[in-house]
Amino acid sequence: xxxxxxxxxxxxxxxxxxVEGLRDRLGDTLxxxxxxxxxxxxxxxxxxxxxxxxxxxxxxxxxxxxxxVVGRLAxxxxxxxxxxxxxxxxxxxxxxxxxxxxxDPSDQRSYPIxxxxxxxxxxxxxxxxxxxxxxxxxxxxxxxxxxxxxxxDPIGPEELRxxxxxxxxxxxxxxxxxxxxxxxxxxxxxxxAVLSMCRARYCLEHGQVVSKPAAAxxxxxxxxxxxxxxxxxxxxxxxxxxxxxxxxGATLALVxxxxxxxxxxx
Numbered sequence: 001x002x003x004x005x006x007x008x009x010x011x012x013x014x015x016x017x018x019v020e021g022l023r024d025r026l027g028d029t030l031x032x033x034x035x036x037x038x039x040x041x042x043x044x045x046x047x048x049x050x051x052x053x054x055x056x057x058x059x060x061x062x063x064x065x066x067x068x069v070v071g072r073l074a075x076x077x078x079x080x081x082x083x084x085x086x087x088x089x090x091x092x093x094x095x096x097x098x099x100x101x102x103x104d105p106s107d108q109r110s111y112p113i114x115x116x117x118x119x120x121x122x123x124x125x126x127x128x129x130x131x132x133x134x135x136x137x138x139x140x141x142x143x144x145x146x147x148x149x150x151x152x153d154p155i156g157p158e159e160l161r162x163x164x165x166x167x168x169x170x171x172x173x174x175x176x177x178x179x180x181x182x183x184x185x186x187x188x189x190x191x192x193a194v195l196s197m198c199r200a201r202y203c204l205e206h207g208q209v210v211s212k213p214a215a216a217x218x219x220x221x222x223x224x225x226x227x228x229x230x231x232x233x234x235x236x237x238x239x240x241x242x243x244x245x246x247x248x249g250a251t252l253a254l255v256x257x258x259x260x261x262x263x264x265x266x
Contacts, residue, residue, distance in 0.1 A: 026059060029069070029072050029073060036058075040132060040139075043141065044139040061094055063098075091116045133155060137154070165265065168263075169259065191238045192238075193251050201223075201258055
């Protein structure tokens with residue numbers, strides 16, 4: 001009998017090997033605490049860009065992980081980072097199922113996250129996790145465990161819009177205060193900002209989250225000058241890490257315009 005490819009497998013064999021290796025090691029490290037492993041982000045939405053995209057993974061655990069287990073996870077991710085290659089693109093979030101179920105603004109606990117190329121660290125939830133939950137529930141690829149819709153409550157269009165407005169009026173509005181932020185100097189980060197604005201505007205209008213390339217295509221049709229030219233430039237800059245102060249003004253102008261629209265819509 002011929003065994004077919006797992007439904008979660010991506011178009012990139014090297015990505016699949018990294019994900020399989022992570023899944024197997026998580027089984028050994030977490031044991032009965034492991035509930036599910038899911039591909040999210042651009043791999044789930046169909047906008048994966050090999051030169052620049054992260055490999056976003058959501059790991060559901062039975063409960064809050066104790067310090068010895070977190071320590072073993074930190075060692076696991078340090079080993080993966082040392083191995084180099086695609087393993088350095090892993091961005092893994094660990095959430096207990098009770099927390100994963102729905103976003104609780106009053107939850108001030110921190111949860112383990114292994115950001116691409118960095119040590120495991122603890123972070124509090126943000127409004128961005130509302131969008132991440134929606135992507136995982138509606139489009140997540142099940143590497144192990146039950147379907148994500150059984151672990152995450154439905155998230156409606158208005159909840160998504162509220163989360164996007166909150167992000168725009170807090171984090172992104174903060175980038176407009178004072179001098180231009182240093183982290184936005186690289187072209188790749190300006191591309192991130194521009195494409196994030198495209199996706200935010202799409203979500204505000206349609207109440208859904210789409211991939212950044214899909215949002216860019218929509219914005220190029222929907223928005224008038226000068227934004228389509230800026231969007232096209234951003235698509236070409238995603239993997240370009242050279243600083244570009246000349247382009248920063250236009251990037252921040254789009255951020256400011258999007259923040260203003262979110263403020264007016266609220």
